[in-house]
Amino acid sequence: AELGVIGFSDDGDPIEDSNIMRQALSYSAGLKLPIINHCEVPTLAHGASMNEGWVSNRLGLKGMPNSAEEIMVARDLSLAELTGGHIHIAHVSTMGTLNLIKAAKARGIRGTCEVTPHHLTLSETLVMGPTEDSFVPLSRDAYNTNAKVNPPLRNQSDVRSMVEGLQNGTIDVIATDHAPHNQVDKTTTFQDAAFGISVLETGFGSLMTLVDNGHIDVNTLIKKLTADPAKLLGMDIGSLKKGNSADITVFDPSETWIVNPQTFLSKGKNTPLEGTLLKGKIKATFFKGRKIY
Secondary structure (H helix, E strand, C coil): CCCCCCCEECCCCCCCCHHHHHHHHHHHHHHCCEEEECCCCHHHHCCCCEECCHHHHHHCCCEECCHHHHHHHHHHHHHHHHHCCEEEECCCCCHHHHHHHHHHHHCCCCEEEEECHHHHHCCHHHHHCCCCCCCCCCCCCCCCHHHCCCCCCCCHHHHHHHHHHHHHCCCCEECCCCCCCCHHHHCCCCCCCCCCCCCCCCHHHHHHHHHHCCCCCHHHHHHHHCHHHHHHCCCCCCCCCCCCCCCEEEEEEEEEEECCHHHCCCCCCCCCCCCCEEEEEEEEEEECCEECC
16 A cells, blocks of 8 residues: 555456455455455356347347346455455446445445446447337347447446436446447457447546436536545545646536547547537546646
């Protein structure tokens, strides 16, 4: 921690061995640092490429059940209670997961979590393209590989629960889970395509739809993207108080724009939002007082 470590994670790979997770949480408790886990039971998720449900059945794709996430979340929260460690659940996506975290927090367990812009605003039907009716023929836009992400986009009930979790404080922070890929990774069959969405340049505009629809206020949105993540990781950043680094993003909340991945600064153009009208535009970014965008 003295060398600047802010947490421990195995990135997108779940910590399968429960004893290793127990030891990790025990050691991290002494350091007062979180263990960040991508919660997924590999044996339940193996071969799955999207959410398990009527859409996966319609498309003939193997789906990932909600329990693949929820079982490991329950395990990690139980081990956090046992060890006194801090478990941070990355990119939550199911109603069941939020129910587990909410109950754990009520018992005083050190469990926190994050949600992505896409799990707050998009659902599994995006994989089918514009056809969202099970009785309408599929369009040429079905099997949209740019909508393939892990955890997968879930059903509308799960999406609503993510918004409610943000409103009631169960969800601590918003994280983009930005996962850029080149065209080769995505221009293949849905089953073989890479998981991940390029979110960095569309995330804010997507999230502003929640503000526009009255689900959250803009101050809460900004706090969940800046000050709250910094606090969770024990970093003295994410605010404009005197003496802090001048890391500032300037945005116009009312400007509308159409998503065009060819204008992205990121090399990853893999977004399922191409052609979507968004409201809320980033105008400038400053890092340590220097304008970098």
